[in-house]
Amino acid sequence: xxxxxxxxxxxxxxxxxxxxxxxxxxxxxxxxxxxxxxxxxxxxxxxxxxxxxxxxxxxxxxxxxxxxxxxxxxxxxxxxxxxxxxxxxxxxxxxxxxxxxxxxxxxxxxxxxxxxxxxxxxxxxxxxxxxxxxxxxxxxxxxxxxxxxxxxxxxxxxxxxxxxxxxxxxxxxxxxxxxxxxxxxxxxxxxxxxxxxxxxxxxxxxxxxxxx
Numbered sequence: 449x450x451x452x453x454x455x456x457x458x459x460x461x462x463x464x465x466x467x468x469x470x471x472x473x474x475x476x477x478x479x480x481x482x483x484x485x486x487x488x489x490x491x492x493x494x495x496x497x498x499x500x501x502x503x504x505x506x507x508x509x510x511x512x513x514x515x516x517x518x519x520x521x522x523x524x525x526x527x528x529x530x531x532x533x534x535x536x537x538x539x540x541x542x543x544x545x546x547x548x549x550x551x552x553x554x555x556x557x558x559x560x561x562x563x564x565x566x567x568x569x570x571x572x573x574x575x576x577x578x579x580x581x582x583x584x585x586x587x588x589x590x591x592x593x594x595x596x597x598x599x600x601x602x603x604x605x606x607x608x609x610x611x612x613x614x615x616x617x618x619x620x621x622x623x624x625x626x627x628x629x630x631x632x633x634x635x636x637x638x639x640x641x642x643x644x645x646x647x648x649x650x651x652x653x654x655x656x657x658x659x660x
Contacts, residue, residue, distance in 0.1 A: 483588075485587055485588065485591055485632060485633030486630060486631050486633070487633055487634070487635055488635070489628070489629050489630030489631075489634050489635060489636065490635070490636045490637075491624065491625065491627050491636075491637050491638070492636050492637065492638040494638070494640060494644035494648065495647075495648065496647050496648060496649050496650070497648070497649060497650040498648065498651045499651075499652045499654055500570075500596075500651070500653050501653070502568070502569075502570060502654060503565070503568040503569060503570055503595050504570055504590075504595060504596050504598055504653060505561075505570075505571045505573065505587065505590040505596070505598065506571070506572045506573070506598045506600065507575055507583055507586065507587075507597070507598070507599045507634075508520055508572065508574050508599075508600050508602060509575045509578065509583070509600070509601050509602070509620070510575075510602040510603070510604060510605060511578065511603075511604065511606055511609055511613065511617050512602075512604040512608060513605075515602050515603075516574050516575070516602055517574065519600075519602045519640075519645070520572065520574050523648065523649075523650065524572050525652075526570065526653070529564070529569065529570045529571060529653075530572045530574065531560055531561055531572065531573050531574070532573070532576070533553050533557055533576045534574070536557045537549060537550075539556075540556070558585065558586075561586055561589055562589055565589055565590055565592075565593045565595050566593055571586070571590075573586050577613075578613060578617055578620060579616075580616075580620075580632065583632065584632065587633035587634065588633070590633070596635045597633050597634050598634060598637070598638075599634045599636075599637050599638070600637075600639075600640060601637070601638070602640055602645065603639065603640065603641025604641065604645075621639065624637045625639065
C-alpha cells in the first residue's frame with residue numbers, strides 16, 4: 449500500500465504465505481506433491497519509490513544481464529543482500545574443476561539464500577535467466593521460512609534472445625500483467641521498461657512509517 453502518491457509500499461505479512469502449510473500427503477502411499485505456493489499477487493504500478501518488508505525475497509528478472517545488473521547496482525543499497533550465480537561463479541573460478549563449477553555455484557547460491565532467509569534477512573536475487581524453475585527454487589525457500597516473495601521484470605535485451613527465449617519472455621509478461629504470478633508464489637509483481645525504469649529511484653526494505 450502506498451504511503452504517498454509517489455511511493456509504493458509493499459508490506460506482506462508472513463501469514464499471507466497461504467498454501468505452504470495446508471498441503472497434505474497424497475493418498476495411496478505415493479510421493480508427496482510439492483507444497484502449493486499459490487498466494488494472492490498484486491500487480492504494482494510503476495512508482496518512483498518502492499518499499500518491501502524486511503526479510504523479503506525480491507527476484508529481479510531480465511532478458512539482459514547488463515540491464516539487470518545496472519538496475520541492481522543503482523537501486524539495491526545493501527550489497528550483502530544481492531545474490532547471483534554470476535557472483536558465485538566468480539568466487540569459485542579457478543578454485544573448483546570447470547566441470548563442477550555450475551553445480552557448485554548453484555549449491556552455494558541456494559545455501560546463501562537459505563541462510564539469509566532463515567535469519568529473517570532480505571534476499572535480492574538477480575535471476576540468471578528466464579527459467580521459471582530457477583525462480584521456483586528460491587520462492588520455495590522463502591515459503592519454507594514464511595517470507596514474502598516479490599518479482600520485478602526489467603525490460604531490455606529482447607534482441608539477444610533466440611526463439612525459445614522470446615517465447616519464455618512473452619509468457620512471463622502475459623502472466624505478470626494478468627496477475628497470474630501468484631500461482632508461482634509471488635505476492636507482488638512489477639514490470640518496468642522505458643521511462644518507468646528510469647523513474648524508479650529507490651527500493652528499500654523497511655517497515656512502514658508509524659502513524660503518530
